[in-house]
Amino acid sequence: MKVKMIAFAGMSIAVMLLMGCSGPGRVAMDCGTSYKNAKFGQTLSPTAERNLEPVEGMDGQAAQNVVEKYRLSFTKGTTDSSASCGSSQGTLSTMPIGTPPAGAP
Secondary structure, three states, X not given: XXXXXXXXXXXXXXXXXXXXXXXXXXXXXXXXXXXHHHHHHOOOOOOHHHOOOOOOOOOHHHHHHHHHHHHHOOOOOOOOOEEEEOOOOOOOEEEEOOOOOXXXX
């Protein structure tokens, strides 16, 4: 009986050691796959890094003026009490914030 218990314990230990050295499991093999897929799905042009031509568009002075105007828009201290929906000029629909739409209970 004692020999059978020792043999069973030895076999159990051997099986545990072999299972521990079996290699990466399914979770370890997929580690980072969803992150890489999300990153790749959000990349507009994967080959853009190979394009060494200079970027053309706004000149430096125009871009600087746009950025400065954007920064100053936060320091004016005035708040706009209307939300604009539709076009950037607010011509489609402008409604003060907190006002329920027509026909709302």
